[in-house]
Amino acid sequence: MKCREESQYLAGFSKMVFFDIVTQQFSQAFLWSILNTIRDPIFVKDRQHNWVFVNDALCEFIGYQRAELIGKSDYDFFCKTEADIFWERDELVFTTGVTDEYEELITDYQGETQIISTKKSLLSDEAGNSFIVGLIRLIASKNKIETALLRQTVNKLEEEIHDRQETEKRFRRHSTALQRLVQTEKLQHDDFQIAIQYVTEVASLGLDVGRVSVWLYTEKRLGIQCLDLYQRENNCHSHGLELFVCDFPNYFQALKEEQVIAVSDVHTDPRTSEFSATYTTPLGITSMLDARIWSRGQVIGVVCCEHLGIRRQWTLEEESFISSITDFVRLVIESRDRKIAEEARRQSETQLRQQTQQLEEALKELQRTQTQMLQSEKMSSLGQLVAGVAHEINNPVNFIYGNIAPAHDYIHNLLNLINLYQEYYPYPVPVIQSEIAAIDLEFLMTDLPKLLSSIKIGAERIQEIVLSLRNFSRLDEAEYKAVDIHEGIDSTLLILDYRLKARPDRPGIEIIKEYENLPLVECYAGQLNQVFMNILSNAIDALEERDKQRSQQEIKQSPSVIQIRTEIINQNQIAIKIADNGLGIPEKIKQRIFDPFFTTKPIGKGTGMGMSISYQIVTKNHHGTLECISSPNRGAAFVIVIPLKQQQ
Structure with missing residues (x-):
């Protein structure tokens, strides 16, 4: 608007x-x-x-x-x-x-x-x-929109990988600090539960009380849970039971403010009134001595000593004794927490490494996809150009070719008329005789049909080239389509014909075709033609490079050859083998030949994307295989195996 x-x-x-x-x-x-x-x-x-x-x-x-x-x-x-x-x-x-x-x-x-x-x-x-x-x-701009979207995704992944790498570094630093802390504060009892049992038994004996328990602040609600309950009368422990998970906010607030709370009579002390009906009275508790467990600036739990049946006045020595016990409990709990944290850290590091590896692989895949999309855009533009040129050439060629037959008839009639004139008027006037001699009428009548025949051959050749260009571009085939594979190979060879012909510096490259009677194959015809073009172009480059190193006599004795063979290998697969008798490919290079951006060609002659894209086209787009078979001085062969029918 x-x-x-x-x-x-x-x-x-x-x-x-x-x-x-x-x-x-x-x-x-x-x-x-x-x-x-x-x-x-x-x-x-x-x-x-x-x-x-x-x-x-x-x-x-x-x-x-x-x-x-x-x-x-x-x-x-x-x-x-x-x-x-x-x-x-x-x-x-x-x-x-x-x-x-x-x-x-x-x-x-x-x-x-x-x-x-x-x-x-x-x-x-x-x-x-x-x-x-x-x-x-x-x-x-079509290219800028696609490139910007891809670049945005790539940047996001790169930032996420960077953040995870920084997190992993912090984990390593904290791990080193935790290891030093454990080494300097290593406890005699490594087992957490055994250590807590030892604490409760020592407290029971030292304070001569009926029950000792260690309580930790629960994560479920405001309250504490019983970690270990030792009953002296029965000489037994109850471990890890979530007993009496209660909500006593006033009492817990008092524990935060006081290191030890000594209650000689739970029935008369106002600090225990909020839980006397639900806790102390039903259990027969008369006196309590509780000491907070303090760690890293906050209360993490309570050591609770309880007297049953009789009221008791707690001495300063008993309060000091329970305070010393809480220090040992603190070390036990911190040691347990360190072990839990260490295990969690190891699991987090393992998970982080896995996620980082997945992100790196996703980034590489995205970069490959980005490069392939750019290459596909170039090939699409090239295909449009080829199809446009073929269309533009096809119209005038059809006009020329369509007029050759009438022209041949007209000239044949005129030559017949001239023959009649020569038969019935053998002695024309001097002016006509002079003109006949000037234009060499006899040669003209002999050469003119040959000239028309040459024009016809040239027009047919141009038609073949135009048809090959159109078959190679395949712009109208966006889905799988049943096509003649041999037609695509022949179209590619016709386009590369100028590179196969003999030149002053070398003889031509011989093409040997061994085509089996193949049925129509469901494929992306234009993409397969691109694969044929990449493999054949590389074979021609290899043969030209070898011929530069050989004498004319050596070239004559062993000329350059490219062999193309097709065959049916089972009910639903065909194989296409393209082999040359060049120098071959060393093992180190062969292992990387399908890697993106890898090339042995000089700068400006190769991008390193041809074989990588060919591999993606065959394996991913056509669910087939592409294999390189080669050894030094024995040539190279590329074997393409694709199914006859693609799974929808």
């Missing part, structure tokens, strides 16, 4: 401009400066389709200066196919006067495909001259 409003405004504004430019030079310059401030590209064309005005935004978009554009047409800066489309749309506006608005793909001066919206309107000045005023709105 915004683009439409700006276009309507621009159309009205431009009409004012054309009325003023004839009369006021100052107004013209002023209005031109205003148009140059608009960020969208704007242009004006005369009736001859030449630019008479372009603003700064259009110059920046096309990549040329204003002086280079004024007076020129689209044919001076765009390819013929695009310029033809622009010319036809401009002419439609000139002839009908109807505003034309459309979206299209265009290739800018940097070679990047852009999606633009163009609106063209017809205006006239006071003298009756017609002009087209156009506004271009840049919508998006």
Whole structure:
């Protein structure tokens, strides 16, 4: 909507401009400066389709200066196919006067495909001259959108991997600190439960009480749970029982403020009134001596000594004794917590390493996918170019080829007529005799049919090349389709024919075909053709490199050969083997031949993505296998195995 409003405004504004430019030079310059401030590209064309005005935004978009554009047409800066489309749309506006608005793909001066919206309107000045005023709105760059999304995902994964690596480093530092702490504070009793039993028994004997228990603050609610309960009368322990999980907030608050709480009579002491009905009275508890377990600045539990049946006054020595016991309990608990933390740390480190490894693999896979997408985009653009060129060539070739037969008949009739003239008028006038001698009529009558035959052979050859280009590009096949594999191989060979022919510096490369009678194969034909192209191109490169190191005599004795064999290996699989008799591939290189970006070619000649993408096409897209069989000085063979029918 915004683009439409700006276009309507621009159309009205431009009409004012054309009325003023004839009369006021100052107004013209002023209005031109205003148009140059608009960020969208704007242009004006005369009736001859030449630019008479372009603003700064259009110059920046096309990549040329204003002086280079004024007076020129689209044919001076765009390819013929695009310029033809622009010319036809401009002419439609000139002839009908109807505003034309459309979206299209265009290739800018940097070679990047852009999606633009163009609106063209017809205006006239006071003298009756017609002009087209156009506004271009840049919508998006296809490649930049895809690349930006992929780059955003890659950056997110890289940041997550970095954060996890930093966390892992902190785990290692804390682990070292914990190990030092354990070494310096190693306890005599490593077993936690045995240590707690020892504490309760010692407290029971030392204080001469009926029951001793260790309580820890529960994580379930505000309260404590019984970790170990020792009953002296029965000489038994109850371990790990969540007994009397209660909510005594006032008493717990008192424990936080006082190190030891001594209660001689639980029935009269106000500190125990909140739990006398639910805890002390039912169990027959009369006196209590509780000491808090203090660790790292907070209360983590209580050592509780209880007297049953009789009331008792607690001495200072007993309070000091239970305080010393809580220090030992603190060390026991901290040791237990360290062991738990160490185990949790090890598990976290293991899990973190696994997650980091998974993220690294995901990042590598995403980078491979990004590279393959860029390569696929290039191949798609190349396929569109090949298909377009093939289409453009096909029309004139069909026109030439279709006229050869009538031309042959016409010339045959004319030659027959000349033969009749020579038979019935053997002595023409001197002027005709002179012309016959000048044009060498006898040679002309003999050579003209041969000339037509040569033209026919050339047109047929061009038709074969065009058909091969169309078969190779396969732009209309986005899904699995049953195709003739041999047709794809032959089309690829025809495209590479110029590299296989003999040259002054070397003889030609011989192609040996051993085709088995294959049924139609379900596949992405265009992608398989790309695989054939990559393997055959590499084979030709290897043979050319070997021939550079050999003499003419050696080349003659052992010429370069590429062998292509197809066969059915079982009910649902076929094999395609492409082998050469070149230098072969060393084992170290063969192990990395399908890795992305790995190449042995010099800079500028290879990207290292051809075999990697070929491997992905065969294994992932076609659920097959691609294997390299080679050894030094024994050539190299690539074996492609794919199913006849793909699982949907």
